Amino acid sequence: MxxxxxxxxxxxxxxxxxxxxxxxxxxxxxxxxxxSVIAPEVTEYIRTLGKxxxxxxxxxxxxxxxxxENYFLVICATSNQGLNRKISIECxxxxxxxxxxxxxxNSDIMMVASTIIGNLTLSISTDGMAPAIxxxxxxxxxxxxxxxxxxxxEDIKTIYNKKM
Numbered sequence: 001m002x003x004x005x006x007x008x009x010x011x012x013x014x015x016x017x018x019x020x021x022x023x024x025x026x027x028x029x030x031x032x033x034x035x036s037v038i039a040p041e042v043t044e045y046i047r048t049l050g051k052x053x054x055x056x057x058x059x060x061x062x063x064x065x066x067x068x069e070n071y072f073l074v075i076c077a078t079s080n081q082g083l084n085r086k087i088s089i090e091c092x093x094x095x096x097x098x099x100x101x102x103x104x105x106n107s108d109i110m111m112v113a114s115t116i117i118g119n120l121t122l123s124i125s126t127d128g129m130a131p132a133i134x135x136x137x138x139x140x141x142x143x144x145x146x147x148x149x150x151x152x153x154e155d156i157k158t159i160y161n162k163k164m
Contacts, residue, residue, distance in 0.1 A: 004121060005097075005109075007033040011070055015062040015087050016077030017042030020101055024075055024111060029054065038062040039078070062087070069094050073109075076100040104128040113138040117145050119157070 010033050014021045017039030025035060025046060035055040037046055042057055050057035062083070067074060067090040074091050076084035081102045088106040091098035100106035104127065112125040113134040122141055124134045 003109075004123075007031045007073065009034065010072035011036070012073045012075065013038065013067070013071045014075045014077055015039070015066075015084070016075075016079070016101075017046050017057070017059075018077065018079065019043060021075065021077035022046055024077065024101070025049070025055070027111065033073075038066055064090050067091060067094065067096065069096065071096050074098040076102065076106075078102075115142045117142065120145070 007028065008031055012028060012033040012035050014025065014035065014037040017037045018041075021037065021039070022043045022045050025037075029035065029049070035049075036058065037050070037055060038058045038060065040059060040061050042050070042059065046055070046057065049055045062078065064086060067087060074087060074096055076087045076098060078084055078087075079102075084100045084102045085106055088098055088100045092108075097108045098106075099109050099111060104110050110125065110128060112123045113131070114121060114123040115138055116122075122138060122145070124138045124141075126134045
C-alpha cells in the first residue's frame with residue numbers, strides 16, 4: 001500500500017552518505033525536512049548541501065546510540081547490511097519509521113518512484129525488486145501525462161467537484 005507522508009520540518013536521519021543516500025536525499029529535500037547524515041564519507045553533492053546549511057553532516061561511523069526518538073524517519077543507506085539491520089531493529093524499538101535500503105524486508109516504509117503533475121501524484125513501486133523499471137515506467141507515464149493531450153487533471157477536478 002502506498003501512502004504519501006508529509007515530512008516538511010520533520011527530522012530525517014541518513015545512515016550512510018554514498019550515491020544511494022544521495023539519490024534519496026535528492027528526492028526528499030524538495031519536501032524541506034531537517035536532514036542529518038552520519039557517515040565517514042559523503043558524496044560531493046551531500047557535502048555541498050552541508051556547506052550550504054541545507055543539511056547537517058556528521059562525518060564518522062554511525063553508532064546505534066545515534067538513533068533517538070528525535071527522528072521521524074531513518075534511512076539505512078550504509079554499505080554494511082548487518083549495520084543496517086541493527087539500525088532497523090533500534091528504529092523498531094523506538095517506534096521510528098525506517099527504510100533499510102539494503103533489505104526492504106527490514107523496512108517499515110519504502111520510497112517509490114513518484115512524480116507530481118499539478119494535483120496528480122503518480123507513484124509506482126516494484127516492492128524493491130526492480131527500481132529501474134519503476135523509474136522508467138514513471139518517466140514514460142509522466143511524459144505521456146505532460147506532453148499528450150489527455151485531460152486527467154481536469155477529469156479529476158470535475159469528479160472531485162461533483163462529490164462536493
